[in-house]
Amino acid sequence: MAQTQYKYMDMIHRCFRCGYCKFPQDWEDVDNCPAYARHRLESHSNGGRLWLIRAWITGELELTDHLAEIIYSCVACKNCEEKCPLSFSDDILNMVIAARAEMVAQGRIPSPVKTYLKNIQLHGNPYGIGAKKRSDWMQELSIEPFEKQEFLFFVGSEGAYDSRAQHAARALSRLFQKAELSFGVLGNDETDDGNEVELLGEEGLVEMLAEKNIASFNERGIKNIITLSPHAYNALKNIYPRFGGSYQVYHYTQILPNLIQSGRLHPPKLENTTITYHDPCFLGRWNREYTAPRRVLQAIGGSKLIEMDRNRKSAFCCGGGSGNYYTDLLGGSDDSPARIRARQAHATGATILAVACPNCLTMLEDAVKVEGLEGKIQVKDIAELIDGESAS
């Protein structure tokens, strides 16, 4: 049956399936789309997916579980938008998200995605842990609730609930405290930022989450927000204005360089270490911030920063976007994106793989373990590296 409500009907036929969008900037290989790299069948390439969506929208194909998985296997890394030369390229992901929105409306989505959305609906986080436990991560840190401080620290669901990401959240809080930054948190009043919910096509839920967070921000007169996660950064910066919430939003790596430069933070010395940095998609391709995290890393004494071949606009995604760090639709293979990325990082000879995103942190740390690279390369959030204390 044709899907007559689909918003991009007048555009989706324009994909030629020429495959430029599979490549990184320097054309190194056809494998810079994580979904395609994982499956290597055309159905999972960006062009293949757009053609399949069109076939469903026009009624040529039925929506099956397999089709639903293909449509949800895109992790929204934006490599395709960066590389497709055609004039509709800015709307590639919108076309995918609009199809997901139709699927959500019909309740025809893969079950891990259903669970993810249900957990957020019920608990305000994807993990299905009670909203009252949201501030447990900071118990021993004596962090102030936001009152009239300069910045709100928006922790995000991963930093609040995922045990590995909590380490990063704590490290970052310690840094802010050391630098005597005026900041506070929302505690249990914070709810999921909604970035992934938007990408998964649940329009109503995004609105609800955004409105809830916006109400909390406005009640407290919040103007400046720092996020741990680039995903939250993207949501607050680019999605919330749609719902009337406009703030000065920073990713924490954009705050640290000034704190270091002004002498309020003193990065540790890491003698004889080599660090490579993985650009998170929601800081890099989505928001064009490639410099700030590197400035922070360059401030670490005694260490050398080396780049992976795929960096900045060409960075290969860890596969965690679009909720996939939880739904894991690209898992279960040697060529799961995080494993490919872990190998790319290891190939540089670096001993530390620095990340600036809690999703990348968990995805890549798991991948390093599965690849048997533990002891050879450590995955660390930039906040943890600057904090220097062993994470606790």
Place this chain on the structure above:
Amino acid sequence: MDSIYAALMDIVGEDYVSNQTEELFTYSKDLGTSEPQWPDYVAAPKTVEQVSRIVKLANEQKLAVVPLGGGLSLAGLALPLRGGITLDLKRMDQILELNEQSRYIVVEAGISHGKVTAYLHKHAPRLMHSEPGAPAAATIGGNLAIHGQGDLAHPYGFNSDMINGLEVVLPTGEICRFGSCAIGNDWYTLHPLPDLQLFLGWSGCTGIITKVSLRLFPCKKFQEQDLFIVQDENLVPEIIYEMTHIGMAEDIMAISQEIPPPFNRLHCILVNISGDSKEELEFKRQLIFDGKLARYIEDGVGGIGAVGQKIERPQVSKTSDWRKGGGFEYVGSIVPVSYYPECYRRGSEISARHGIPYTVLGRVVGSSHGMMFSWTYAFNRADEETVRHAREALHETDRMVLELGGTLWKPAVFGQKLVMDRMDPNTLQMMKKVKHLLDPNGIMNPGNWEVA
């Protein structure tokens, strides 16, 4: 479980085989005007042994096997006309050897042109291969299987003339090598062994190319594209003749297109030149412009359009986005350069009849030994009527090419039949015998180059 599916799974692994509607749908479609043709299975092998096992299985089961590279040949050539197994070869993408001194690179055939270009740019910047203007995802094997041509066609000919060795899985599953590699040596030459080249230009009907030794050529430090424009199409062949006499260019193309309007009815001759120094480049530019083109400028019949433009490698084509339609297909031909004016005139008439703005292009192959001339017909994928017009225009063009005395390049099945109708009966019988000898069960890309 379907036993063929299970066997394929055993060969390539569960992740790389499918018989689900979504994959079959995807591989049933070409980018051009061809009607969909559904495979029964799709498999993506990683090694030549896997290809060989699949082909043996297909023989046992009398199932068709259709090799697929980038799927960018646009003429339905990799559509499974008789169902069977579509073999997506893009996982066979390794670079096996680069020999700078002997100027060759050995690659697996499913590697993309983009990857080869990027690799050479990084690891051997003084070398290049002849890259087609196709999207970068086009594969080396697919391009050889249709006798493609690239941006070194003027000095060195067809891409299929630029190989030093091949590995092929025969239609019966044996793995064969040709050239010096066949006697256990390095992959440095195809000659002087007895000629067994039965695979190039056959659209995969006689075997699956799995490894290729590609010749590399000097890549000079400075490269530029210059543009000379004339209004009279009759001048194009003589200008090309003069330019190929001095042999300074790497690529020469003549293009004429209705859109954008200021270029309508003009003939843009694009010339790529290169040099290891600015002086070398200037010397070549002078030979071309002062030595050969100045008189057309003096006579007021030609003008310089641009000098020193950057050359994009790989080239990026936006043709499909014309009128936001998402599709085009072209007829390619190999004709004498002298046919350019007539090809252009007849092509623009066909386009006009079908309401499609004309786009024609001629690329010089060799020292004016021939020209790949193409007629492009854009369509709107969402408007069946425009697809029909493009299809009819393609068919008319196929007929026109043969009437003019040209040969079709990578023809669709429609064009293949026209060619075979005109073919010398002895040659045709030879083709039939070769095909039968190599492929007794008729499983390799059946329906293509099929002699009745």
